[in-house]
Ligand SMILES: O=C(O)COP(=O)(O)O
C-alpha cells in the first residue's frame with residue numbers, strides 16, 4: 001500500500017479558516033441600504049458566498065429584483081464597505097490555530113487561496129493574527145480565473161514549488177474540491193463551512209474533518 005503525505009498545503013479562507021458570514025451579511029446590508037434596496041437574509045448569503053464578491057453582488061441584486069445595470073455602483077459600494085467592516089463580524093473557527101500549528105510543525109509551506117480579492121484577504125489574515133503562517137496569499141483577482149477553475153491551484157503550487165500531487169487543498173466547498181480534483185491536488189474538506197447550502201459529505205474528498213486539527217497525515221492513498 002502506498003502512503004501519501006503532503007509536501008505543502010493550500011488553504012481556503014472563508015468558511016475554512018475564518019467564519020466571515022457576519023462580515024458578508026453586514027457589508028451587503030450597508031450596500032443595499034445605500035441603494036435603497038431591501039436587505040437579504042443570512043441564509044441567502046450563506047448559500048451564495050464562495051464564488052467571489054462580484055458573484056455575490058450580482059446574485060444579491062437578482063435576488064432583490066434590482067436591475068443588473070446597478071452592478072457597477074453596487075460593486076463599488078460593496079468594496080468600500082468591505083474594507084471598513086473586514087473582520088469585525090468574523091471569527092477564527094475552533095481548531096484552526098491548532099491545525100495550522102500542526103501543519104507548521106511538520107515543516108509544510110502553507111498558502112491561502114481564496115476567491116476573495118487578495119487585498120481584503122491579506123487584511124483579514126493580518127487582523128486575525130493569521131498572516132504569519134502563510135508563505136503565499138492569493139485571491140480571486142490574483143490569476144485570470146477563480147476556483148473552481150484549476151488554474152489558481154496550479155499557479156499556487158508553482159509559487160510553493162511543490163507538485164500538485166503532493167500539495168493538499170483544504171477547503172469547505174465543492175468549489176475547492178472541483179478545482180483541486182482538476183489540478184490533481186488531494187482534497188481535504190472541513191464540514192463546518194459554507195457549501196452553497198448542500199451537504200459537504202456528498203463531495204468526494206480524501207478526508208472530511210470537523211476541525212482543522214483533525215486531519216490525518218501519512219494516510220493510505
Ligand atoms: O466568495 C468569496 O469571496 C470567498 O470564498 P472562499 O474564501 O471560500 O474562496
Ligand SMILES: [Mg+2]
Pocket residue numbers: 012013014015016050171172173193194
Ligand atoms: Mg470557502
